[in-house]
Amino acid sequence: MRSRSYLRPTAFVDAPFGLDGQVARLAGTMAWFSAVEIVTLDGDRRAAVALVPVSGIEAALAALGPEAEAAWANIVAPRRPxxxxxxxxxxxxxxxxxxxxxxxxxxxxxxxxxxxxxxxxxxxxxxxxxxxxxxxxxxxxxxxxxxxxxxxxxxxxxxxxxxxxxxxxxxxxxxxxxxxxxxxxxxxxxxxxxxxxxxxxxxxxxxxxxxxxxxxxxxxxxxxxxxxxxxxxxxxxxxxxxxxxxxxxxxxxxxxxxxxxxxxxxxxxxxxxxxxxxxxxxxxxxxxxxxxxxxxxxxxxxxxxxxxxxxxxxxxxxxxxxxxxxxxxxxxxxxxxxxxxxxxxxxxxxxxxxxxxxxxx
Incomplete structure (x- = not known):
């Protein structure tokens, strides 16, 4: 199986006030998070884990490629009723x-x-x-x-x-x-x-x-x-x-x-x-x-x-x-x-x- 990286929002905070650029809203819900756990699997095994602050997510996504960028877009996009x-x-x-x-x-x-x-x-x-x-x-x-x-x-x-x-x-x-x-x-x-x-x-x-x-x-x-x-x-x-x-x-x-x-x-x-x-x-x-x-x-x-x-x-x-x-x-x-x-x-x-x-x- 191929290598793939997954994004898990974590480090949740109560509110986004005063944290511009440091937190993101999760799928349009009432949850905000300040970090993303990026887990890379190489075939069937866990190859790497990194905890990336939201403030640094763009650089991390650029290194990971389109699949991770699409997952991030999904994570922060609101869901329609x-x-x-x-x-x-x-x-x-x-x-x-x-x-x-x-x-x-x-x-x-x-x-x-x-x-x-x-x-x-x-x-x-x-x-x-x-x-x-x-x-x-x-x-x-x-x-x-x-x-x-x-x-x-x-x-x-x-x-x-x-x-x-x-x-x-x-x-x-x-x-x-x-x-x-x-x-x-x-x-x-x-x-x-x-x-x-x-x-x-x-x-x-x-x-x-x-x-x-x-x-x-x-x-x-x-x-x-x-x-x-x-x-x-x-x-x-x-x-x-x-x-x-x-x-x-x-x-x-x-x-x-x-x-x-x-x-x-x-x-x-x-x-x-x-x-x-x-x-x-x-x-x-x-x-x-x-x-x-x-x-x-x-x-x-x-x-x-x-x-x-x-x-x-x-x-x-x-x-x-x-x-x-x-x-x-x-x-x-x-x-x-x-x-x-x-x-x-x-x-x-x-x-x-x-x-x-x-x-x-």
């Missing part, structure tokens, strides 16, 4: 994407709802609690899960999506299957969230391109049935994820999907050990170099239980909030969570601290 039907979701601050599983077997909340109306009511409550959009799923993709027949999945989600969309709630559909995407979009969903990044169903990319809707491409390794059976990476995982997402963005664009409609998710828990997940979390700011808004789904994940005495899924709220705030600090735009009200409250405190820092004394 999501337009989901009549709803506009700004991406200059972290937003909550609520998880609504209408499945009997999801790892955390499967089988909660006795009827489509009960599921829709839960979605209404999530929106009222502050979720910017509700992500509806009809198939569990937890480790070890089996595929669901596409028509069964479509039948599960259709009445729930239709009810939520009719109320004015912004809805995304969490699916790998083109038929389910088509059903949800026809019922009023305005975004697709594909954990397979358009690799599972040969018709999926064309379906999204034809709809012209936003699409979340999530990194994964293997399938839900096999992904947690000794996952392995031949190179540092954070950079392997970056390269894979870059390739999937290019494939989506080649399929006719507008680049500005693409979001990326590094895929916490999808073909990754606890150590892999921690490395990805520590490198979240790296993925701004891809030039797409970042989605993070770390809520109630297995890594939290592994680091907290094997706490069961319904007792992982504190860990979920810790990961959400870690992501917010690194400019992640969408946080996909189970616990909406609690996450919204945590983000309001984060936003209050940020606003205070950005108010000149």
């Amino acid at each position: 999501l337009q989901l039907g009549a709803r506009t979701i700004r991406l200059d601050q972290p937003q909550v994407m609520a998880i609504l599983n209408v499945t009997p077997d999801s790892f955390s909340d499967g089988g909660r709802f006795a009827s489509p109306q009960a599921a829709a009511d839960a979605g209404f409550a999530m929106a009222a609690a502050g979720a910017a959009l509700v992500d509806v799923g009809g198939e569990s993709t937890r480790p070890g899960s089996q595929p669901v027949w596409e028509q069964d999945e479509a039948s599960r989600i259709e009445p729930v999506v239709r009810a939520l969309a009719a109320s004015g709630t912004a809805v995304s559909i969490d699916t790998r299957k083109a038929l389910v995407m088509e059903t949800a979009l026809a019922a009023g969903a305005a975004m697709v969230n594909d954990v397979a990044a358009l690799t599972f169903d040969d018709r999926a990319a064309a379906t999204v391109a034809r709809a012209g809707c936003p699409i979340v491409l999530m990194h994964h390794q293997g399938t839900p049935e096999t992904m947690q059976k000794a996952p392995h990476y031949d190179r540092p995982v954070a950079f392997a994820v970056y390269d894979w997402l870059e390739e999937r963005i290019a494939a989506a664009v080649a399929a006719g999907i507008a680049r500005e409609q693409i979001l990326v998710d590094p895929g916490i828990g999808f073909g990754k050990t606890v150590q892999h997940n921690l490395a990805v979390m520590n490198h979240l700011s790296l993925y701004h170099g891809l030039g797409c808004p970042i989605v993070l789904g770390a809520s109630r994940k297995r890594m939290i239980g592994a680091l907290s005495g094997e706490a069961p899924a319904d007792q992982r709220l504190p860990g979920s909030l810790a990961l959400a705030l870690k992501a917010a600090e690194q400019g992640v735009q969408l946080l996909r969570v189970h616990d909406v009200a609690e996450t919204v409250q945590a983000l309001r405190l984060w936003r209050g601290l940020r606003d205070a820092a950005l108010t000149p004394p």
Whole structure:
């Protein structure tokens, strides 16, 4: 493999006042950083690491070449708002994407709802609690899960999506299957969230391109049935994820999907050990170099239980909030969570601290 350098914004500061030329704004968010960690990989190994102040980044980029210059341009470029039907979701601050599983077997909340109306009511409550959009799923993709027949999945989600969309709630559909995407979009969903990044169903990319809707491409390794059976990476995982997402963005664009409609998710828990997940979390700011808004789904994940005495899924709220705030600090735009009200409250405190820092004394 060739040598390549990656840029990770770091050394974050509370506010840019009095620091002209010494700090840069991260992807148009409420995060400013004063240094860039430049990591060079020579094939599969880490060959060099340098910490470059923002004030010296132009000289460093000139030495690294066009690929690094393009990543830097992506890092400092603001992301345009999501337009989901009549709803506009700004991406200059972290937003909550609520998880609504209408499945009997999801790892955390499967089988909660006795009827489509009960599921829709839960979605209404999530929106009222502050979720910017509700992500509806009809198939569990937890480790070890089996595929669901596409028509069964479509039948599960259709009445729930239709009810939520009719109320004015912004809805995304969490699916790998083109038929389910088509059903949800026809019922009023305005975004697709594909954990397979358009690799599972040969018709999926064309379906999204034809709809012209936003699409979340999530990194994964293997399938839900096999992904947690000794996952392995031949190179540092954070950079392997970056390269894979870059390739999937290019494939989506080649399929006719507008680049500005693409979001990326590094895929916490999808073909990754606890150590892999921690490395990805520590490198979240790296993925701004891809030039797409970042989605993070770390809520109630297995890594939290592994680091907290094997706490069961319904007792992982504190860990979920810790990961959400870690992501917010690194400019992640969408946080996909189970616990909406609690996450919204945590983000309001984060936003209050940020606003205070950005108010000149």
